[in-house]
Amino acid sequence: MSHLENLLEFLRIPSVSANPDHKADVERAARWLEAKLAGLGFAAEVIPTPGHPIVYAEKMVSPSAPTVLIYGHYDVQPPDPLELWHTPPFEPVVRDGRIYARGASDDKGQVYAHIAAVENLGDGLGVNVKFLIEGEEEVSSVHLEPFVRANRERLQADVLLISDGSMYAPGVPSLEYGLRGLVYMEVRLEGAARDLHSGTYGGAAPNPVHAAAWMIARLKGEDGRVLVPGFYDAVRPLSEAERENFASLPFDAAAFARSIGADALPGEPGWGALERTWVRPTLDVNGIWGGYQGEGSKTVIPAKAGFKFSMRLVPDQDPHAIREAVTAYLHRILPEGYRMNVLYHGTGKPVVTDLESAPMRAAARALEQTWGRKPVFTRAGGSIPVVADFQELLGMPIVLLGMGLNDDNLHSPNEKFDLECFEKGIQASENLLRLLAQG
Amino acid sequence: MSHLENLLEFLRIPSVSANPDHKADVERAARWLEAKLAGLGFAAEVIPTPGHPIVYAEKMVSPSAPTVLIYGHYDVQPPDPLELWHTPPFEPVVRDGRIYARGASDDKGQVYAHIAAVENLGDGLGVNVKFLIEGEEEVSSVHLEPFVRANRERLQADVLLISDGSMYAPGVPSLEYGLRGLVYMEVRLEGAARDLHSGTYGGAAPNPVHAAAWMIARLKGEDGRVLVPGFYDAVRPLSEAERENFASLPFDAAAFARSIGADALPGEPGWGALERTWVRPTLDVNGIWGGYQGEGSKTVIPAKAGFKFSMRLVPDQDPHAIREAVTAYLHRILPEGYRMNVLYHGTGKPVVTDLESAPMRAAARALEQTWGRKPVFTRAGGSIPVVADFQELLGMPIVLLGMGLNDDNLHSPNEKFDLECFEKGIQASENLLRLLAQG
Numbered sequence: 001m002s003h004l005e006n007l008l009e010f011l012r013i014p015s016v017s018a019n020p021d022h023k024a025d026v027e028r029a030a031r032w033l034e035a036k037l038a039g040l041g042f043a044a045e046v047i048p049t050p051g052h053p054i055v056y057a058e059k060m061v062s063p064s065a066p067t068v069l070i071y072g073h074y075d076v077q078p079p080d081p082l083e084l085w086h087t088p089p090f091e092p093v094v095r096d097g098r099i100y101a102r103g104a105s106d107d108k109g110q111v112y113a114h115i116a117a118v119e120n121l122g123d124g125l126g127v128n129v130k131f132l133i134e135g136e137e138e139v140s141s142v143h144l145e146p147f148v149r150a151n152r153e154r155l156q157a158d159v160l161l162i163s164d165g166s167m168y169a170p171g172v173p174s175l176e177y178g179l180r181g182l183v184y185m186e187v188r189l190e191g192a193a194r195d196l197h198s199g200t201y202g203g204a205a206p207n208p209v210h211a212a213a214w215m216i217a218r219l220k221g222e223d224g225r226v227l228v229p230g231f232y233d234a235v236r237p238l239s240e241a242e243r244e245n246f247a248s249l250p251f252d253a254a255a256f257a258r259s260i261g262a263d264a265l266p267g268e269p270g271w272g273a274l275e276r277t278w279v280r281p282t283l284d285v286n287g288i289w290g291g292y293q294g295e296g297s298k299t300v301i302p303a304k305a306g307f308k309f310s311m312r313l314v315p316d317q318d319p320h321a322i323r324e325a326v327t328a329y330l331h332r333i334l335p336e337g338y339r340m341n342v343l344y345h346g347t348g349k350p351v352v353t354d355l356e357s358a359p360m361r362a363a364a365r366a367l368e369q370t371w372g373r374k375p376v377f378t379r380a381g382g383s384i385p386v387v388a389d390f391q392e393l394l395g396m397p398i399v400l401l402g403m404g405l406n407d408d409n410l411h412s413p414n415e416k417f418d419l420e421c422f423e424k425g426i427q428a429s430e431n432l433l434r435l436l437a438q439g
Numbered sequence: 440m441s442h443l444e445n446l447l448e449f450l451r452i453p454s455v456s457a458n459p460d461h462k463a464d465v466e467r468a469a470r471w472l473e474a475k476l477a478g479l480g481f482a483a484e485v486i487p488t489p490g491h492p493i494v495y496a497e498k499m500v501s502p503s504a505p506t507v508l509i510y511g512h513y514d515v516q517p518p519d520p521l522e523l524w525h526t527p528p529f530e531p532v533v534r535d536g537r538i539y540a541r542g543a544s545d546d547k548g549q550v551y552a553h554i555a556a557v558e559n560l561g562d563g564l565g566v567n568v569k570f571l572i573e574g575e576e577e578v579s580s581v582h583l584e585p586f587v588r589a590n591r592e593r594l595q596a597d598v599l600l601i602s603d604g605s606m607y608a609p610g611v612p613s614l615e616y617g618l619r620g621l622v623y624m625e626v627r628l629e630g631a632a633r634d635l636h637s638g639t640y641g642g643a644a645p646n647p648v649h650a651a652a653w654m655i656a657r658l659k660g661e662d663g664r665v666l667v668p669g670f671y672d673a674v675r676p677l678s679e680a681e682r683e684n685f686a687s688l689p690f691d692a693a694a695f696a697r698s699i700g701a702d703a704l705p706g707e708p709g710w711g712a713l714e715r716t717w718v719r720p721t722l723d724v725n726g727i728w729g730g731y732q733g734e735g736s737k738t739v740i741p742a743k744a745g746f747k748f749s750m751r752l753v754p755d756q757d758p759h760a761i762r763e764a765v766t767a768y769l770h771r772i773l774p775e776g777y778r779m780n781v782l783y784h785g786t787g788k789p790v791v792t793d794l795e796s797a798p799m800r801a802a803a804r805a806l807e808q809t810w811g812r813k814p815v816f817t818r819a820g821g822s823i824p825v826v827a828d829f830q831e832l833l834g835m836p837i838v839l840l841g842m843g844l845n846d847d848n849l850h851s852p853n854e855k856f857d858l859e860c861f862e863k864g865i866q867a868s869e870n871l872l873r874l875l876a877q878g
Binding site: 018019020077078080081084138139140166180182184186191192193194195196197198199200201202203204205206207209210212213214216217220222224256260261262263264265266267268273274276277280281282284285286287288289290291292293294295296297298299300301302303305307308310312335336337338339345346380381382383406409410411412413414 | 632
């Protein structure tokens, strides 16, 4: 079977980690990887966790050869809203040179590119390769950190290679050296014990939707500033070198807005859109609900309302300190007459990696060989929570080799992965593994 | 069949006017009434409208006899959230002396009480009776006003009798002489053209959930004051007599809060809960949505969000003037970078009726005969939009004879109607029709 056919088979498994109904599918995706890697001569296993399992596989070609640890994830985001997909999310199709499916770019396509590279190298593989592929990245990798902590020895390597990101632009090979951290929380509010008639009770009954709106307006102001006291205190100032590097990157704000179908790019004053997504922390409500959502009108005062929200953090913000500050603030701004329940959905530390490490230089050469041009060095707005854990626990150099594109519709309907990104990703991985073998 | 058995049969028809899936059921409820009234010797018909049909029936005993026009509605609120019902909303059960079903109190039970009274009086009926029972009261009676306007002659009567409300307290017969008006609107917001990854785009992408929260916080402040400029300008001051009447009514705010399972009764400063629900206008969000509402976490910036909200108005606020002011205000407070669509879901004028009319005095006597005590005179927080239209178009005295109780769970799960309210309602209607016949 071709690499593409293999990937399409992988994409057909609806491994949605956030939805308990898909638990068996997530397990199936892990088994699929185990079988695939075993077939390539890896010692592969599916390791259970209290949540979804971890796939670990290693192929040791020689004790003296350098070792590469490749991390990725086989779980995917929920596909909803389903009605906006042009073709079903788990029936992958190749259209106009693109693979359309949930997980095509995030992260099954990028994970499989490395597997394909190893397969292409065959007996020519000159480095020891360890695959660590988790099933909980989209639900904050809650059980990976303990695993890494408990398996330091086993995971030892000379470089950690991660492909779970995007190139700066089509045809522009990129190396990411920074990721934002994450704190994901949920607020549930209750006013009365039951829904009430908005006529009979309007004016006297608590309305938790208003409480939610007041609180959200106090979390982030209309100017885009997060209003939680101390939120920005630990933010590391942007260096001149970085500011210049960002300024040197081609960026067209109007084109960026058009690319997402937005009329404007509202955000924190004093910073450009690139900086606001890479080096500034932010807060976004990811979902809200309460009362009647059906057709027409229903004159009800809802008993309950709730919202999920997440913050993206940058060095040196500490996720747990931020979460505590936000929780305390939520209790302070909770209006009188409402019962509140605050839920935690996991955290991730922000990270910046060493631009000057030998593996980073090798990666730059590998990309140049693949694309015929030098890569640009970028940071990313997204989070891969485990990267900071790896950095702390294993201390090895990290290379973030993003293969996707910013318009891949990650976490949205019609997620896609360009065939060129897939093929060049395989070549880049092959070239890098060759260069690393030469030491 | 007993009156109760007839009512239960009526309640089994899921005539949910807000939900297009129930169009046929709404029609079925209209046909059921037509057959029932025809069986009692009424000239009955189901009159189509661009929406749901109107049931009109009349029984003329004598040209010289007084004529009573009885208005009610056979449509009901949507039953969701279904999971909170102890028994299915459209499988009525009698438990502990109460009839549990959607529509039991609002308004099928009260409508049927009048039909039962006419049946009991049989040949003893001394007044001409006209029934006007609509199927769109829960969706703002959009097509009734044109019908009334076009049928002024046909609807002529000496009194308009309406039972679509509550008694002040259990065992306390009440006559309502005021109703609040209504303006129901919906706001739909769009930021980007698709849902976006909150990491990649967080900080630069518009988030319509925040826009909704900012706007809701600008519609009503945390102190309960509506912030739309001019909103309170036309509000008629409360008279001393009314203030004293309200003060004379037994009211226990703590017990009221307990009765709805609320810790507090937040609202406009300077007014008691009774005044805030009867004689002060208010604004409540009835529903809100946007982004991920499922289990766990999804790191998405939603492309769309929306909310439904309604205002309860008091004399002399004009619904159309208020709606225009709110629409203009919404456009003023819409943050930059969002597309907004404002929808209208109907309006209703506030109304106060004449306490001294002959029919009102007859109604007071009828209630005293029924309950053995004089009724109290109250106003209501709810709206019956058509009442103001009747007042303007037909100019006849209006009697609001509420048979339900405040804890009937109108518009909520487990709506109920006490058997005593049903039986006393039938007697009160009989007594009133007798007294009116005596002129």
